[in-house]
Amino acid sequence: MKDQNFRNGDAKTAIFGSNEMLQPSPVDKIPDGPTTPQIAYQMVKDETFAQTQPRLNLATFVTTYMDDYATKLMNEAIDINYIDETEYPRIAVMNAKCINIIANLWNTPEQAKWKSGALAIGSSEACMLGGVAAWLRWRKKRQAQGKPTDKPNFVISSGFQVVWEKFAQLWQIEMRQVPLTLEKTTLDPEAALKMCDENTICIVPIEGVTWTGLNDDVEALDKALDAYNAKTGFDIPIHVDAASGGFILPFLQPELKWDFRLKWVLSISTSGHKFGLVYPGLGWVVWKDAKYLPEEMSFSVNYLGANITQVGLNFSRPAAQILGQYYQFIRLGFEGYKAIQQNGMEIAKYLHQQIGQMKPFVNYSPEVVNPLFIWYMKPEYAKTAKWTLYDLQDKLKQGGWMVPAYTLPENIQNYIVMRIVVRQGFSRDMADMLLNDINSAIAELEKLEYPTPTRIAQEKNIEIKGSVFTHTGSGRKKK
Numbered sequence: 001m002k003d004q005n006f007r008n009g010d011a012k013t014a015i016f017g018s019n020e021m022l023q024p025s026p027v028d029k030i031p032d033g034p035t036t037p038q039i040a041y042q043m044v045k046d047e048t049f050a051q052t053q054p055r056l057n058l059a060t061f062v063t064t065y066m067d068d069y070a071t072k073l074m075n076e077a078i079d080i081n082y083i084d085e086t087e088y089p090r091i092a093v094m095n096a097k098c099i100n101i102i103a104n105l106w107n108t109p110e111q112a113k114w115k116s117g118a119l120a121i122g123s124s125e126a127c128m129l130g131g132v133a134a135w136l137r138w139r140k141k142r143q144a145q146g147k148p149t150d151k152p153n154f155v156i157s158s159g160f161q162v163v164w165e166k167f168a169q170l171w172q173i174e175m176r177q178v179p180l181t182l183e184k185t186t187l188d189p190e191a192a193l194k195m196c197d198e199n200t201i202c203i204v205p206i207e208g209v210t211w212t213g214l215n216d217d218v219e220a221l222d223k224a225l226d227a228y229n230a231k232t233g234f235d236i237p238i239h240v241d242a243a244s245g246g247f248i249l250p251f252l253q254p255e256l257k258w259d260f261r262l263k264w265v266l267s268i269s270t271s272g273h274k275f276g277l278v279y280p281g282l283g284w285v286v287w288k289d290a291k292y293l294p295e296e297m298s299f300s301v302n303y304l305g306a307n308i309t310q311v312g313l314n315f316s317r318p319a320a321q322i323l324g325q326y327y328q329f330i331r332l333g334f335e336g337y338k339a340i341q342q343n344g345m346e347i348a349k350y351l352h353q354q355i356g357q358m359k360p361f362v363n364y365s366p367e368v369v370n371p372l373f374i375w376y377m378k379p380e381y382a383k384t385a386k387w388t389l390y391d392l393q394d395k396l397k398q399g400g401w402m403v404p405a406y407t408l409p410e411n412i413q414n415y416i417v418m419r420i421v422v423r424q425g426f427s428r429d430m431a432d433m434l435l436n437d438i439n440s441a442i443a444e445l446e447k448l449e450y451p452t453p454t455r456i457a458q459e460k461n462i463e464i465k466g467s468v469f470t471h472t473g474s475g476r477k478k479k
Helices: 037-047 068-076 089-105 123-144 162-171 189-194 218-232 320-356 389-398 428-446 453-459
Strands: 117-120 153-157 174-178 200-204 238-241 265-271 283-287 298-301 308-311 361-363 372-377 405-407 416-421 462-465 468-471
Touching: 068 320, 089 117, 089 283, 089 320, 117 123, 123 162, 123 200, 123 238, 123 265, 123 283, 153 162, 162 174, 189 218, 218 238, 320 361, 320 372, 320 416, 320 428, 389 405, 389 416, 389 428, 389 453
Parallel strands: 153 174, 153 200, 200 238, 238 265
Antiparallel strands: 117 283, 265 283, 298 308, 361 372, 372 416, 405 416, 462 468
């Protein structure tokens, strides 16, 4: 007996005239029989319609636009598994070329023909690999000294991305957080050093903090750390989480020292699928020299027809993103990347200026150092407003925009902010459309006679203290 999800029809059947379109799509049970590819395609495609279009999603950092040739190239490689280097040796070489290019963008001092780095599924895996390498180096040194290895820790600001919380949990390494404040909006080097001891495996500054868009001062940290290590006899290194900044700073601020030009920066991770301009599924990590990549992190197998050595948490992984990254390097070159990143910065600065001039808002930072920024309600406006930023988020969503509202990290979690990330594919014209929609939404919200549910809920949990809008609700929310 056929179930209700059984698919009939052939290629001659009109899709929306078919019986299949009268049936619900499968939820719990695979259909008994097949359907035509045209109908299957349409049913899956239709389920994606009721959501934000990727290029209108200003919440994500992930690339939502690549040109037609890049897309074609990646689609043609969709069936290639990178790890099978015996079958696809040129992909492995292309991967090594990408690592070389990125290492040199970050001013590597390594003289070897092939630089020390690894492919990752995203910056999260790349961060994990950088952290694990620091932990294994620390553990090996402690074992050689006959000292205990049961209490490792690392130091990072409270503006960390959730991967670092995962790293701490999975490897049972204490995460020591340097609080962010309105006065110290990025990692304070001196405060970070006060949290260090002989069990500290590394300090992690962030270039492009997810929560705020700001950069930690790695050069200042390196200088302070050098004095600290000399005084204590420790050799605590730096791993730079450059998920966003790794593909911004080399092009827009090449003179800024945040990379391998600094003594204690031994590894850097980034996201190829953010400002590296490649579709999702790509990250990179590079070490200053091969000696900083522990041998224990390289695993070999021979069941693919040859001895394959790989560094990574994942084994099988798509090759298409490698082709996409190499294509972008060839297609755009240094000047092409610079032009795209500069355009993103200019549009972000334009939006920053325009939103900062709107009656209800104030920008969190006077500067835009990456193509993203945050803002919040003016305290005096918030006192009488019948709406919150969560209501503005919902209004904008009705027009297809995704502009997130959220609370800041612990210690400044009282601030509810909104964030815009400007990526390739977002034009000045689109920025003006967004501004018009924000202004229209504010005009509607200001006409409200009664407070919104989110405002009522907030009223139960807020106080106005001086000039600071204080929210006394829950603390940091995991993403």
